[in-house]
Amino acid sequence: MLGYYLRLAxxxxxxxxxxxxxxxxxxxxxxxxxxxxxxxxxxLSGNPIPWKNDLLHAVTIDNWDPQFPARERHPDQPPTQLAWRDAVALLESDIPVRSVVMFKTAGVLATGTAGARPQRALTRVTSADFFAMFDVPFRFGAGWTAAADQGPEPVIVLASAMNERLFGGANSVGRTLRWNDMEFRVVGVLDEWRPLPKFYDLNNGALQEPEEAYIPWGWGLAAELPSAGSWNCWKPEPLASFRDFVQSECVWLQVWVELADAGARQRMQSLLDTYARDQQRAGRLPRPLNNRLTPVDRWLADNDVVGSDDRVLVGLAFAFLAVCLLNTVGLLLARFQRGAVTTGVRRALGASRRQICLQHLTEAGLVCAAGAALGLALAGLLLWGLRLLYATQDGTRDGIQALAHVAPGSITTALALAVLATLVAGLYPSWRIGRSAPAACLQGRPMGFRHTGRRFVP
Amino acid sequence: MNWNLRPILVAIWRSPTGALLVALQVALALAVLVNAAGIVQQRVQKVGRPNGMDTPNQFVVAVSGFTREFDYTAMLATDLAWLRGLPGVVAASVTSAVPLLDSGSSAGIRNAPGLKAGRQANIFEMDEQGLAALGVRLVAGRAFSAEEILPPAQGNQALPQILLTRALARVLFPDGDALGRQVYDPLDRPITVTGIIEHMHGNWVDWDKLDHVAIVPRVPEGPQALYLVRTRAGERDALMRRVEEHMATSDPTRLLLWVRSMSSIERRAYLADRNLAIFLTAVTAALLLVAALGIFGLATYNVAARTRQIGTRRALGARRGDIVRHFLLESSLVTTAGATAGVALALAAGYWLSVTWQLPRPGLLHLSTGVAAVWIIGLLAAWQPARRAAAVPPAVATRTV
Incomplete structure (x- = not known):
C-alpha cells in the first residue's frame, strides 16, 4: 500500500x-x-565523557572571603578551583579510585636539533592519574606512575599535534627534549583528543584546546612553575614569593576524583566536611561549610558552559522552523485542493477516509523527507559559513570552529525534524482532504469553499 | 471610496484556514523581529563603542625567555631601546596585559583604609611610555617618569602612585576630584592618584566594569613580555613585519610568541557578539521573507479561487481600483490580526528573555517599527496578486456559470 501511495504522491x-x-x-x-x-x-551542551559521568567528580571547597561569595553570578557556589594546601591534603585520601590535581603553565619545547625552532607549548602540570581518569587515548607509550609525581621525574607526554611539529609524527617515546631549558624524556604521545567542552578545566574558555604537553605534578613546586591559567585571591597577603603563593588562600588548582560508587561518594563527602571543619577550627575557611563533589554534567551546568546567546539562537531557529512549516501547511492545502478531483474519484470508487488521509500524509512525508535531505546539505553550507565567520586572522582558534561540522547528531536531528515537520505540516491538510465529501471533491471545492458572489456588489 | 469591510470579513470567515495560517506566520515573524532587533542593536552598540585607544595604529609583540642564560631585564632594555629607535614608532611600552585581550588581572582598590569592600579595577603594569603607547588621553595629572618605574615584583608590593580611568575615579571618589587623593591596596598601604585617564577599556569585553582600569608604574614579571607599540598613521603593517623579523632572530635565549595588530585583537574580542548580530539579522530577514511568501501565496490563492466573482464584480461596474483595494484590504486585515497577536507574543517573549537571560527587552520604538515593517511587507507581498485580480476581464463572469 505504501508503494502505491508513494507512486501517487x-x-x-x-x-x-x-x-x-x-x-x-x-x-x-x-x-x-x-x-x-x-x-x-x-x-556546547554535550557531555564529552558520558560513560564516566557518575564516576568523575570535581572537588570544590569554599575557602573564600567571609563577606563575599567567590562567584558573583552563583553566590551559593564555592570557588571553582582550590588552594594548594587543600588540594594536597585531599590528594592523600585513598577513597577515590583515582584522583587528579593539576594546573596549566607556559612552556617552551626544544628538541635541540640544529635549525629547529623552539615551540611554545601550554603545559598541564598534573598528577599521574590524569590519563586513565579521563580516558585519554595514547598513540605511543603511556603516562607516568605516581612515583614520578613524587620525584619528580623528568618525563613528559606530548599531544599528537606537538609530536607532529617536533618529531614529524614519529614514535618519539624515549627521545629527550628541553622543556623550559630542563631535560625531559618523552614517555608517551597522545592520540587525537579534543574533549568539547574542555570539562576538566573550564577556566579561560570552555572550548579551549587541551594543552600540548603534560608533566608530573611534582614539578609545580620543584621548578616553581607559575599558573598560566586563572588564579584568584581574596585575602590580603603579601604573596612576595612562590612559597607565599603556595601557602596562600589563592585558588588556582583543578581537583577531580573518580569514585567507584555511592558509598565512596558519601565517604569522600564526609572526608571533605571533616577536613573543612578541622581547618575551621584552625582558623581558616571563614564561610559556612560548602564542600562539593560535582559530577561532569552538573559541573558543566554550574559553570554556564552554554550561554544565553546559544539558547536564544536555538529558540530563534525553532521559531523560524515554525514559520516555514505554517507556510508548508498552506501550500499543502492548496496542493491537495488542486488534486481534489482525483481524490473525489478515489473516494467515489470506495477509498476510505482513512486511506485518503494516509495517502496524503505520505505525500507530505515525501515533501518533508526531501526537505530534510536538502536542509541537511544546506546546514552543511551554513556551518561552513559559521566557520568562516569565526575565522580569526591571528592564528588563534575559536572553539566554535571545532563544533561547526555536520556531526552524526546533525543527521539524527534532521531525521527527527523531518518526522516532526510531516506531522505538524501534513496532518491537518491530510485530515481535511480525508473528511471532505466525495461530491464536493469532484466539483473541485473539497475544503468547503462556496461560490457566493452575490454579496460582492461594488 | 467604498471602505466596506463586510464582504472581506465574510470571505475570510468562509475559509479561515489560510488566513489563520498567514496571521500566525506574521505573529511569529513580528515577535522574532522585535526581539532580534533589540538584541542586534545591543550588540552593534557593544562592538562599536570606543575603547579610548589609537587602535588602527597599534600592535602587540609577545616574547618569552626560556633558557637558563636568559636575562629578562637585559632583554627588556635592548628590545625597548630598539623599538623606540625605529622610525615611525611613536611609543612603545612593556605591559602586563593588552587591552581587549582576554587575559589580565584585577584587584580591589579602596578609598579608605580598613574597608572590606573595594572597587574592582583592571590593573595594568606599564612603563613611562605606557600612556603614549596606549594613545589614551590624560584629563588631569601627569604620566609616569622613567625614574618612577619600579622593577618587577611578585604579589602585593607597595606602590607610590597610580593612574585611574575617569570611570573608576568616579566610583572611588563620587564626591569629586580624585587627583592627588589616596587609594589603598589590600594590605592598607596608601597609593597616590597622580593622573586621570579620560577613557580606556581593559581586558574583558563582557565585564560590566570594562572601563575601570588602573595603571601602575612597574615592569611586569618575566619571563614572558608583552610590548605595546604605537606607530605613526599608516606605518603599522610595515613596522609589524619588520619587528616580527627582528624579534624572531635577534635573541636565541627567547622565543617570539606572536605579533598581532590591535585591530585584530579588537576584532577577536568581539567576534562572538558580531557573529550573533550577523546570524540574528540573517535568520530574521529569511523569516520575514518566508512570511512574505506566505502572504503572497494566500493572496494568489484567493485571487485564483475567486476569479469568477471578480469577473462578476467587474461586470457589475466595479473598477480595477476597487478590486485592488479589496485584496490589499483583505491582506492587511490578516496582517493586522497577525501583528496584534505578534505584539502580545513579542512582549511575552521579551519579558521571558529579559527575566531568564538578562537580554534587552523590546522598547516601544522596536515594537512600532516592527509592526510598521510587517504591515508594509504585507502590502508589498499582496500587491502583485491584487494587480492580477484587477486584470481579470468582466467577461469571465459570463463564461462558466
Missing part, C-alpha cells in the same frame, strides 16, 4: 513542480537553520 508532486519546489524549499530552510543551531548547541 510522486505523480501528484510532478504535476505542479513549482509548488512542490516551494514546499521542499520551505521545509529545507527551516530544517537547515534548526540543524545548524542545534549542531552547535549539542556540541
Amino acid at each position: 510522486m505523480s501528484s508532486l510532478r504535476r505542479s513542480p513549482g509548488l512542490t519546489a516551494l514546499m521542499i524549499a520551505a521545509v529545507a530552510l527551516g530544517i537547515a537553520v534548526c540543524v545548524t543551531s542545534l549542531t552547535v548547541y549539542q556540541g
